[in-house]
Amino acid sequence: MTQTYRVFDGHNDLLLHLHAQADLRGDSFLTGREGHLDLEKCRAGGFAGGFFAIYVPPENRTGAARTAPVAPDRARAITLEAAAILLRLTRARPDVIRLCTSAAQIEAANRDGAIAALMHVEGAEGIGPDLAELEVLHAAGLRSLGPVWSRPNIFGHGVPFAYPATPDIGPGLTDAGLRLVAECERLGILIDLSHLNEAGFWDVARLSSRPLVATHSCVHAISPHSRNLTDRQLAAIAESGGVVGLNFGCQFLREDGERRDDTPLATMVRHLAYLVERLGETGVALGSDFDGALMPQAIGTAAGLPALTEAMQQAGFGAALIERICWQNWIDLLRRTIG
Numbered sequence: 001m002t003q004t005y006r007v008f009d010g011h012n013d014l015l016l017h018l019h020a021q022a023d024l025r026g027d028s029f030l031t032g033r034e035g036h037l038d039l040e041k042c043r044a045g046g047f048a049g050g051f052f053a054i055y056v057p058p059e060n061r062t063g064a065a066r067t068a069p070v071a072p073d074r075a076r077a078i079t080l081e082a083a084a085i086l087l088r089l090t091r092a093r094p095d096v097i098r099l100c101t102s103a104a105q106i107e108a109a110n111r112d113g114a115i116a117a118l119m120h121v122e123g124a125e126g127i128g129p130d131l132a133e134l135e136v137l138h139a140a141g142l143r144s145l146g147p148v149w150s151r152p153n154i155f156g157h158g159v160p161f162a163y164p165a166t167p168d169i170g171p172g173l174t175d176a177g178l179r180l181v182a183e184c185e186r187l188g189i190l191i192d193l194s195h196l197n198e199a200g201f202w203d204v205a206r207l208s209s210r211p212l213v214a215t216h217s218c219v220h221a222i223s224p225h226s227r228n229l230t231d232r233q234l235a236a237i238a239e240s241g242g243v244v245g246l247n248f249g250c251q252f253l254r255e256d257g258e259r260r261d262d263t264p265l266a267t268m269v270r271h272l273a274y275l276v277e278r279l280g281e282t283g284v285a286l287g288s289d290f291d292g293a294l295m296p297q298a299i300g301t302a303a304g305l306p307a308l309t310e311a312m313q314q315a316g317f318g319a320a321l322i323e324r325i326c327w328q329n330w331i332d333l334l335r336r337t338i339g
């Protein structure tokens with residue numbers, strides 16, 4: 001029988017869909033929905049918590065418009081509305097899904113059988129240059145933030161989607177971006193390096209005193225996609241005692257960079273083994289991108305997580321290492337960063 005491991009996951013885009021479908025209390029998460037994440041699928045696959053992203057979608061998803069800058073007023077509105085969905089959902093049913101702001105709260109939620117949700121901002125377009133919204137979002141429970149998605153904003157330049165390509169595309173953080181990172185350090189908000197270009201990555205590495213974190217990224221040496229981490233970046237993350245969560249998105253995993261869902265589990269295991277080699281057993285975790293990317297067929301939804309852990313086991317990963325990758329490494333990292 002396949003063993004089910006509990007999983008704390010580095011990234012999902014559930015809130016994007018709840019917002020787009022005007023499910024403003026998140027009811028469909030509880031009652032069942034299409035897509036990768038709902039309560040039943042989480043319970044079936046061992047999904048016990050993760051980073052829940054607040055993300056502002058482009059107004060136009062076609063071609064180059066997809067990564068065009070977004071209007072600040074619209075971004076602020078969507079950011080607050082998406083945060084409100086997570087707050088309503090977790091307040092309504094803390095027995096089922098609970099907003100957590102520390103490692104201890106995540107562990108307590110898990111002991112009580114509740115999914116632990118960490119609020120994350122993916123692209124800070126909803127935050128103005130005076131950072132007022134950051135203060136409010138922190139008070140609402142925000143504990144993780146990526147300054148940019150894969151587009152420019154007032155804080156920096158996201159890495160565009162390109163294959164094959166290095167992440168060394170465009171300039172780094174702006175002055176406002178440097179202030180944002182400093183303020184996050186002060187507030188105890190983790191800075192996520194996924195979606196930053198390489199110049200921005202090094203700006204954060206220079207500025208931050210905390211472990212470096214990429215919540216949902218893969219290995220550039222295996223799949224030379226601009227969104228993936230080069231060996232130099234992995235070395236910096238390792239040196240800082242940081243963590244990388246493996247992205248399950250097919251186009252980031254595949255050696256050929258194609259967006260095809262027949263991507264084998266062996267490819268995912270290859271990335272994980274490479275990350276273990278570079279970051280050590282404490283530096284590797286999962287960052288599925290559920291509801292945000294094309295999943296390998298072999299996993300499908302959160303209910304399919306045991307297929308991945310079984311592939312890890314078959315490749316010779318021991319039970320203790322699998323448990324670290326699925327759960328403990330994120331919890332330890334969060335204890336060292338947000339408390």
Ligand SMILES: [Zn+2]
Pocket residue numbers: 122194195216292
């Ligand atoms: Zn993302």
